[in-house]
Amino acid sequence: METRIYKSSELKQAAQDIKDGKLVSFPTETVYGLGADATNVSAVKNVFKAKGRPADNPLIVHVDSIKMVEKYAEPLSDKAKKLIQTFWPGPLTIIFNLKPNVLSKVVTGGLTTAAFRNPRNKVTLGLIEEADTPIVGPSANTSGKPSPTTAQHVYHDLKGKIAGILDDGHTDVGVESTVLDMSSKNPAILRPGAVTAGEIAKVIGPVEDTAKLHRVKNSKEIPKAPGMKYKHYAPNAQVYVVDHPNMFNEAVHWAGEQNVKVGVMAIDSILNQINWPDNVETYSLGSDVKSASHLLFAGLRHFDNEPEVKSILAEAFKANGLGEAYMNRLNKSAGQVHFGQDHNK
Template sequence: METKIFKNTEIEAAAKDLKAGQLVAFPTETVYGLGADALNETAVKQVYQAKGRPSDNPLIVHVADIQTVERLAQPLSDAAKKLMTAFWPGSLTMIFNLRPGVLSKAVTGGLNTAAFRFPANDTTLALIKAVGHPLVGPSANTSGKPSPTTAQHVAHDLDGKIAGIVDDGPTKVGVESTVLDMSTDQPAILRPGAVTAAEIEAVIGQTVATEIHQVGAKETPKAPGMKYKHYAPSAQVLIVNDGDWAEALAWAAKQPVQLGLMITDDRLHQLTVPRNVEAYSLGQDVTTASHHLFDGLRHFDDETDIKDILAEGFSNDGIGLAYMNRLKKSAGNTFFEA
């Protein structure tokens, strides 16, 4: 299959392929998604095949208006409506109980719930409207690999496997949306992202559960990233805490192989980097680090001589929680030990 690259002015051509049951990757403000018509079960099943994704891992449904959610979900609570007003379009995904029979089990992983998102990307909103149906949109990458933040990342993983990619340039946020479970009595964050628990609580006046866990081997996850290893390059990632940098680089200098280094600029300027270590800038702070995280992991994944990657850790405050959630998954929760 030839994978076409659509400009953001070629929405109708991309929509035509989606209407025909093909897969087309699309941009959002967070990462690129792998799109299929959410109401076409055959097309949705192709998403799992293209990604190599386990079929019990449910897919996020992307919409271009709140009315679509109201048609598919059980009646929305006042809290849900407040969150939609505050954060949609934007980087918040919400899980709702569904009306019977509205979505295929291929979308929901067999559950009676589904995750919905209204992305803050004009190109993709126009695409959804042109298709006339909501789109499923898991990250447009090979399952388990770092999520794509450019059309080139998508092509690297899925060229020849999907019909097309809508290229809208690099994404703005760089880590996937916050996933908030609104199908239970107490809202719970199942995946942290740019929208924080404190921001959600300020809108709904209710405490949000934030204990993020992996589900058991026989359980079906409600959201992506709860069961399977994610975001992992071929090299081993080692997370480095604040006080361990001198020891980490001393250890790196003794290694007989090339290593990667993902680090903020200020910290880099305070250190002496060994010759066998290639540095990748995470920018100035945790916000820019979140934006560059997946690109950095992919950068070193393309360099086959890199065997280990030292990556800067941050506190779990604000977006740092989302950054560390992704980094720990990419590292298999492995830290450098001085």
């Protein structure tokens, strides 16, 4: 199969592919998604096949309006409507209880709930409207690998497996959307993102920020949201989280003793103050946690294209606000391995 890269001006052809049951990657403000008609079971099954995604990992359903959500979800609460009015379109995914038999179990993982998102990207909103159907959209990468933030990242992973990629440049946020569960009595964040618990609480009151606790431990249990059960965001090299800027002094010494190439991902103020050994290649995460979140997956993918890099030292940030989303992704990419605690094991 030839994978075509569509310009935003070719949106109608991309939408026709969706209507025809084909797979098209689309841009959002967070990462690129892998799109298929959410009502076409055969097409949705091909999403799992293309990604190598486990069948019990439910998919996020992308919509262009609250009207489209209400076609599938049970009547929305006042709190849910306030969230939608405040944060949509944007990087907030909300889990709702479904009306009976409106979406295939292939989409929901067999659950009676589904996660809905109204993305901020105008090209993708146009795609959904033109296709006139909700579109499933897990990240458009090989399952378990760093999420794609450019059309080129998608092409690298899925060329020959999907019909097309709708190119709208580099994504803005760089980490996936916040996932908020509104299907239970107490609203709970299952995955942190750019919309924080504090921002949500200002709209609907207290919310459980339980992303760290909501891990699926039983192999037979179905996760409610992506990222709760399976390995995510991991490059080929082992990532080590460097918890504090002062630790880079020790890290540079360790890196210089390695017989292989070492990658370093940090903000410019750290990269510029250290005389790195010849076997170290650096990748700038910009100037702060916002730019670091924007560039995290791109950096991991950069080093994935260099097989001689066997280890990656990556800067940590305080896990609050956007930093919580950044650290959630970084810790998963590292398998919770931290420099100074685990790097000699």
